[in-house]
Amino acid sequence: MLNTISISQIFVPDQDAALHFYVDQLGFEVQTDLQFGPMRFLTVALPSDPGHAVLLEKPGPPGYSDDTAVQVRDLISKGAAGGHLFFTTTDAHKTHAELQERGVELPESPTEQPYGIDFGFRDPFGNHLRVAQMTPTPSS
Template sequence: MLNAITITSMYVLDQDAALDFYVGKLGFEVKVDQQFGPMRFLTVALPGDPDHAVLLELPAPPSISADVAEQVRDVVTKGAGGGHLFLRTDDAHKTHAELRERGVDLPEEPVVQPYGIDFGLRDPFGNSVRVAQMTPPPSA
């Protein structure tokens, strides 16, 4: 039976710009950067998390047709490409300040929610990234 999600995919419009953002600003690490024929297979992951990676995928052949790729690029540019990452932190305020120092555009301040403290941002391509400091569940 299935027991893990190992790679999830997000469309990006420029893989080098995606590396600059995800590795250079958010602190991810490159897991795989390999050329497979006409496509570059590029995955990143958070340090210390060997089980989960994000494929930074260009909307292009051979995974989709050239016609569909153009439509996907248009939708991604509008922030409606469906790419979402939900990240956890131990200190939302500290992480927010560190990301701001690294030059990340942060349109939201950390906000107290019923589940913890969180804030959101978008990557350079319009994909949504949410960062949350989770409140421990009440003890039984």
């Protein structure tokens, strides 16, 4: 049976800019940075969750032709083909303030939802990110 998800993937057209955003602004750590022929295999993970990495994949060879890669990058920039990452935090208001101090553009303020408090934003490439402070489930 399946046990865990080890790597999730999102497309980024510029891996160096993605490193700056995910490491310097969001607090991830580089887990793997290897060059495999035409492909750079670049993963980052949260220090609190090293077992789940995010592959910051640049669309291109060998997985995509140059023409397809251009189309994928165009769709990502429009937010139409970007990935989604969902994060949890113990304090949505504090996390929002810390990200804002680090220069992350945050169009939403933390908002009360039926499941807790959350807010959303996009990375510089159009990928959707959400942060939630989950309401504890009442014990029976």
